[in-house]
Amino acid sequence: MKHLNYLFRHNRRKFLKDISLAFGATALGMPLVSMATGPAAGAAEKEQQAGQWGTRKRKLGIALVGLGNYATNQLAPALQETEKCYLAGIVTGTPSKAAAWKRKYNIPDQNIYNYETYDQIADNPDIDIIYVVLPNAMHAEYTVRGAQAGKHMISEKPMATSVADCQRMIEACNKSNVKLSIGYRLHFEPHNLRVMELGQQQVYGPVQRIEAADSFVMSGNPDRWRLDKKLAGGGPLMDLGIYCVQGAIYTMGQTPTAVTAKFGEVTRPDFFDEVEQSIDWQMEFPNGAVADCTTSYNKDQNLLYGKADKGWWRLQPAYSYSGIQGETSAGPMNLSNVNQQARQMDAFAECILENKTTRVPGEMGLRDVRILEAIYEAARTGKRVEIKV
Known part of the structure; x- marks a missing residue:
């Protein structure tokens, strides 16, 4: 519970305030599920209790942890x-979200959890997969606890905020004999799959x-996680x-051997007093190729470009949820654009149903x-750093 303890000590973030509200509700003896009512939700409860989920029960149930x-x-x-999967449950620290999601998606009361009752998910046969969509520093704790509950796990990217936490997540899933996948949706997106072919097959x-x-302009309230x-x-x-790291690696089909990097200037200290505003870096690959990368919270960029001996290719935008466009030196x-998240989750469900290895495993996240x-x-050091993986 160390991350939740941290959250209470830093309640200036809206996310953290939501969690505090949820704990307050449970402390007053008011469970989250009691706040969700409505005829649609009641019908869903009765249908589930009667064992009449129909064809949907043949899909794997996913619970989302964190409803941001x-x-x-x-x-x-x-x-x-x-x-091959469906929304079976939720875990949220905000009672109003629990009620709204219950009504919208007909989620049964017994499939709605908060952060205090999360571990009880082990006793729920409706839930096969847990997808952790919390702030990065919380991925490890909730993945480990979910694995200990016997559920297959998806962690949103980045996998965690430290190598040690990534290793802990992998070990927990291995110990519980459950599968672990990372939310790398672009491994299921046609344009990025084509880039993998062009680069790795040396077309x-x-x-x-x-x-x-990959960049965007961070605006609004700077008080965010x-x-x-x-x-x-x-x-x-x-x-x-x-995404840039990923794009370069799956273009090459190789892991970089070294990197140099430089932080950009901080022009908005009211936003960037704790984290970098921008950073540029260059990765070196075993075959001598280099990847020049940049990311920022203060400009708009979305590009993946590759140049080979006899041609080139470009995705722009490259990493968006939709509207990705690609061209090559040949035209x-x-x-087509697809629902990347649907393909990603279906692919993981298929791995579980057919006992196959996911193409985006925990080891990739590590x-x-x-x-x-x-x-x-x-x-930080201004030095070239070798990468040992």
């Missing part, structure tokens, strides 16, 4: 389109150079730059966090 923007606007809608010859950039170093682990590198890619740590070290 990504879970609300991406994962939950995607779970309405999935074929235009060996890759010489990669450019990757993504700007809190203890919760986020860092700034845009942890949030957006990890447009002409590929590798990437090790690289992120090397980038930060290079930026």
Whole structure:
């Protein structure tokens, strides 16, 4: 519970205030589920109790832990389109969210948890998979506890804020004999899959150079968890730059051997008093290719570019939830956009149902966090840092 204890001590974040409200409710003897009412929810309860889930029961049930923007606007809608899994439960520290989600998605009372009752999920046969969508520093704790409850786990990226926590997550899942996957949705997106083919199969010859950039302008209230170093682990590198790291690696099909990096100037200290505003870095690969990467919370960029001996390719935007576009030196890619999150979650459900290995395992998340740590070290020291993975 160390992260929740930290949250109570730092209640200036809205996220943390929500959790505090939830604990207050339970302390007053008012369980979250008692706040959710409505005929649709009651019908869903009766249907479940009667064992009449129909074809949906043949899908695997997913519980989302943390009902922030990504879970609300991406994962939950995607779970309405999935074929092998469905939204079975939620874990939230906000009573009003519990009530709203129950009504909207007909979630039975017994499938609604808060952060105090989370471990009771072990006794729920409706839930097969837990997807942790909490602030980065909380991924490890809730993945470990979910694995100990006997559930298969998905951790949103970055996997954790330290290599040690990544290793702890992997060990917990191995010990409980459950599968662990990381929320790397772009491994299921057609344009990025095409980049993997072009680079790894050397369609235009060996890759010489990669450019990757992912940035947006952080606005609004600076009082948010993504700007809190203890919760986020860092700034845009942890949030957006990890897509650049991923993009370069799956273009090459290789792990970088060394990195150099430099923090950008802080022009908005009211926002960036704890985490970096921007950072540029260069990764070196075993074949001599280099990847020049940049990420920022103060500009708009979204690019993955590769140049080989006999051609080039570009995705722009490259990492968005939709609207990805690609072209090569031979012409447009002409590929469809898909629901990336639905494909990602269906693929993991298939791995469980057919006992296959996920293409985005915990070991991949561990590798990437090790690289992120090397980038930060290079930026702090000004030295070239070798990456040992």
